Amino acid sequence: MLISTKANRYANQLIDARAHAKLIPLLSDGGGLSARDGYDIGKRILDASIGQGETPIGRKLGFTNRTIWSKYGVTQAINAPIWAHVFDSTVRYAKDNRGIQSLDGASQPRIEPEVVFGLGATPAPDASIEELVECIEWMAHAFEIVVCPFRDWKFEAVDAIAAFGLHGTLIVGEPHVLSSATRRNLASMLANASVSLSCCTEDSVTLCGAGFGSDVLDSPVHALWHLHQELNSQPQFAPLQAGEIITTGTWTDAYPVQAGQTWVTAFSGIALPGLTVSFV
Template sequence: MTDQYQRMADELAAAYRTRRPVAPPRTVIDGLDVDGAYRIQQLTEAAFTAAGQRIVGRKIGLTSAAMQQQLGVDSPDFGFFTQDMVHRAGEPIAADQFIAPRIEPELGFRLGSDLASNATFDDVVAAIDETYLAVEIIDSRVRDWDIRLVDTIADNASCGAVVIGGSPVDVPVDQLPSVAAAMRVDGELTGEGTGAAVMGHPLEPLVWLAGVLGEQGVTLRRGDLILTGSFCAAAPIAPGTVVEVDYGSLGTLTTSFT
């Protein structure tokens, strides 16, 4: 089984470079479960670090009912991203580096201290150093987005890249659930929602993540950037696409694709 996990991880890591999708992991490994899927993701992460990439953050996915319904799953998941997967708002991004990309509005949180595996909500609040407007570009190395929960977990929670606002925003913790985001793709409104769509509060997924990572022997560290989930369903992007996310009084995040 270990050899099967490694081969699957090698295929998924290669798909980032070649942009050639692979068969759904559940169809390759009989009886693949969540633990096995995370093992594949860990091996993929190890391949990135062995190639000199630095892991700088984590993304939590499937935290909203909209995304769970869109992808046909019923549980959150998480993945990693490297420094090369982080872009700043306003800088053009090459769309052809992805396979079938989609975009979704989120908030990003920079940790000012480590988070223990048994972190409480209050611990998470105390650990947050900075808050950023953000979008995640999700992408699937699995052919035709033919995914179930174990497939997206194995495939790094379908993480493609993240886009971060140029400077932190100032928003009180108790107001995070009421932060509103309206996403327009080429001027057309494609989705909107509030922070309450993210498990009731955008920081709640961080409590979940600290515990799940702790079970894997991984600690969230000071300086890590965490995206905690989408406010609404994702929208497809292509070369020439311009995305604007209006966060009301917090400002607008704009990104474009070449």
């Protein structure tokens, strides 16, 4: 476990890097850091963020998509999910599933198409996956803009955990309130759905990626279940609560974005509208 002064130093480095869009050396370069250390640093960042007036309103999951695990990690592939908080300052809603997003201050931004759940009830610590699904009030499609303070997106899992979980901005589309029947079948419905992700410029439209809900730990519902179980083993963090939003991880790889581009998604196999977001 990290000593307090070292954890505070790492947290301050990451907060400063985020505030000024700076690149910094890997925390893991010195060796000896574990995922637990990453969450210890993340807890200090959480406390500092709250102290600066930000309000945590949910969580983000990362690396839930098994198809991209082998693409990340320096000494070894990142082969397990991570999570971090999202804040009132980092989440926005896209009216009519369309939006404009500034990339000012975003370090090496990339885009990820995801599914977000809104919790209408607080799950019990020992809730089954069926009971957990009953706590979901709504779902929506979203883009997460992920950012990275480490050069060329090269890092270990502990670096990603500590660095805000690589969270930048969450752009949430129209929420859809779930019926009881939809909740019962939600895991399989999402597992069998697919999404396409395209980049549009003045000159071209390029299909950049496509993915299936089953790539996300077999279903975004199972990703939420993983987070619930993980939080049971991390008493330094609050468990899931009613009112939180949870974004469950990307359905494709993360793609670099630039000002002047418009990114568009379309779903198959599920009645979720796509998103259109232009970057400036």
